[in-house]
Amino acid sequence: MIFRAVEDADLIRKARRGDVEAYNLLISRWERRVYNYLLRIVGNREDALDLSQDVFLKAYQNLRKLDDPARFAPWLYRIAHNEAYSLFRKRRPEGETEELQPETLEGAATVGGNAVFPVELTLAVSTALRKLTSDQRETVVLKIYQGFKFEEIAEIVAAPVSTVKSRLYTALELLKNELAPVKARGVS
Amino acid sequence: MSCSPFDLKGYCFKELGESERRLTEVHVRTCARCREELDRLRGVEAALLALPDEEIPQRIGFVSDPVFQPSALRRGWEALWGSAARLGFASAAMLSAALVVYSITRPVPQANAPAPAIVRAALEKDFARRLNDAVANAVAKAVTESEARQARQTQALLAASDRRHALETQAMMVRVQEYLDVEKKHLDTLRVMASNEYGGANGEAR
Numbered sequence: 139m140i141f142r143a144v145e146d147a148d149l150i151r152k153a154r155r156g157d158v159e160a161y162n163l164l165i166s167r168w169e170r171r172v173y174n175y176l177l178r179i180v181g182n183r184e185d186a187l188d189l190s191q192d193v194f195l196k197a198y199q200n201l202r203k204l205d206d207p208a209r210f211a212p213w214l215y216r217i218a219h220n221e222a223y224s225l226f227r228k229r230r231p232e233g234e235t236e237e238l239q240p241e242t243l244e245g246a247a248t249v250g251g252n253a254v255f256p257v258e259l260t261l262a263v264s265t266a267l268r269k270l271t272s273d274q275r276e277t278v279v280l281k282i283y284q285g286f287k288f289e290e291i292a293e294i295v296a297a298p299v300s301t302v303k304s305r306l307y308t309a310l311e312l313l314k315n316e317l318a319p320v321k322a323r324g325v326s
Numbered sequence: 327m328s329c330s331p332f333d334l335k336g337y338c339f340k341e342l343g344e345s346e347r348r349l350t351e352v353h354v355r356t357c358a359r360c361r362e363e364l365d366r367l368r369g370v371e372a373a374l375l376a377l378p379d380e381e382i383p384q385r386i387g388f389v390s391d392p393v394f395q396p397s398a399l400r401r402g403w404e405a406l407w408g409s410a411a412r413l414g415f416a417s418a419a420m421l422s423a424a425l426v427v428y429s430i431t432r433p434v435p436q437a438n439a440p441a442p443a444i445v446r447a448a449l450e451k452d453f454a455r456r457l458n459d460a461v462a463n464a465v466a467k468a469v470t471e472s473e474a475r476q477a478r479q480t481q482a483l484l485a486a487s488d489r490r491h492a493l494e495t496q497a498m499m500v501r502v503q504e505y506l507d508v509e510k511k512h513l514d515t516l517r518v519m520a521s522n523e524y525g526g527a528n529g530e531a532r
Contacts, residue, residue: 169385170382171379173382174379190382195388259376260376260377263376264377287341310335313373314370317370
């Protein structure tokens with residue numbers, strides 16, 4: 139359990155009054171999670187960092203629109219989701235309707251010339267995630283890596299809870315099949 | 327695959343309600359197939375979680391720059407529109423103010439009152455008639471008073487003129503009388519002198 143002398147809600151109230159330092163403290167609590175969410179969606183560190191900065195700037199500018207500070211996390215991820223999909227739309231060629239894929243997820247092991255995910259399991263997971271649709275992948279990221287409840291995911295991606303469940307369950311079936319050979323080799 | 331109606335994925339990811347979770351838990355203990363399925367799901371979850379989070383390559387932070395800060399007016403406006411409670415309160419306050427103003431300024435309703443337009447026209451007509459009567463009366467009164475005042479002044483002037491004329495006439499009569507008296511005395515004096523002279527001449531002649 140993490141003890142926080144100052145709750146997020148207090149920092150949000152201070153930031154609303156123009157306290158930039160309070161907002162910077164709030165960013166420090168969330169930037170890593172938001173960055174990794176975006177990284178797993180867009181598959182590119184540079185884009186993930188740029189988008190993260192945009193997300194926190196937009197969040198600051200719209201902080202007063204947040205009615206309930208307790209709902210900060212889904213609200214922040216909703217902004218991040220919109221930013222990521224806005225980037226997808228900009229980069230999608232005119233008229234293309236095919237499913238969007240992370241640009242360099244396969245190359246995530248070599249981005250910047252450094253080994254990012256060196257072990258076989260992480261490569262297998264990266265490859266398996268790449269085979270999901272962007273909606274399925276985002277749902278897996280929000281559920282498995284970010285730990286949101288179905289209702290919160292539905293709020294973030296602006297879809298019904300039933301759709302979220304369907305996307306996750308389908309993705310899990312696909313991942314189960316993709317990762318079975320890796321498990322069988324005893325990598326995990 | 328799992329036995330219907332048990333939601334093993336929901337159970338694995340802690341999305342079930344308390345009663346449903348207990349029922350599934352009991353079922354999994356007795357169902358080998360569901361237990362294997364649950365193990366596979368947990369294996370997938372563990373594999374996914376083996377993909378570690380990365381550190382953010384560059385920390386994000388903002389400086390206190392007015393450019394990034396909304397103005398006080400914008401903060402207030404956004405606070406109003408961003409909060410349903412505040413917006414509702416403001417709407418209720420405006421409605422209350424409108425009701426108070428209306429209750430103060432509205433005309434007093436009358437029993438069996440005709441339609442407002444007709445009442446207004448009748449009131450305007452009555453007001454115009456009363457205004458005309460009042461103006462006519464005031465003008466007539468002022469004219470009468472003016473004429474009376476002028477008549478009084480004329481009479482006073484005439485009376486003064488008469489008095490002055492009478493005095494002048496009287497003074498002139500006095501002066502004429504004085505003149506006549508002087509002339510009479512002068513004539514008497516001449517008569518006496520003539521008489522004396524005539525008497526003396528007769529005596530000498532004799």
